Amino acid sequence: MPMTLSKVRVSMYVDDSTLYTSAATATEMTATLNKELQLVSEWVARNKLALNTSKTKSIVFGTKYSLNPKPQLIIVINHVEIEQVEMTKLLGVTLDCKLSWSKHIDAVVAKMGRSLSILLCLLNHTINKASPTGPSFVPQKRTCENCNWLRTGQHS
Structure with a gap:
């Protein structure tokens, strides 16, 4: 992953990468992620790798109070808008936006x-x-x- 990523943390496992960040507002988070993902996209292209945007998802974690109203992030990679989900699987663990264990x-x-x-x-x-x-x-x-x-x- 690019060493120039300064505002996100990267977790990698085999061919799966996860980027994490935090921000005070949805606008700030959207700007940060779009900027950092542009760097990731350039790094992937330079290294002749493929970035599967159809499998890429975004999720905002928080409490029921901080997620009301639900922050809408508009994240774009290579002119493709990334789907925002309320639940995802990460290394076999089901995570929901409120970090509840019930779905898992x-x-x-x-x-x-x-x-x-x-x-x-x-x-x-x-x-x-x-x-x-x-x-x-x-x-x-x-x-x-x-x-x-x-x-x-x-x-x-």
Whole structure:
């Protein structure tokens, strides 16, 4: 990243970069980000890299009081206006504009529920297969869409 960036902090992970800044007003933040992003764009072009503006998003973090009314930033990179979002994922963590953990927790619980459901289906399949009367694909009381192939024996 350009060493000339003076008003933003840069966090990089593999091919993903995040720029952070703070400002007293939305106008000041917009001006700072547009100036610094112009430098980033020039650096990317000089180094024959690609800047994917369609994946680039902006988000303003704050309290419910500082976000009322919601600050509108007009950030432009290479003549493309960057979408301002209220929620984003950063390295697998879901962040919302109020820095609440609720959306991230909901996503983790949903993912955990899907994984647990698959494990329960596999456990039921293993128990049925190990029964003394031989393999049994009798439908269980609990249905599992992710594991239908286990009960029907239609797997390769």
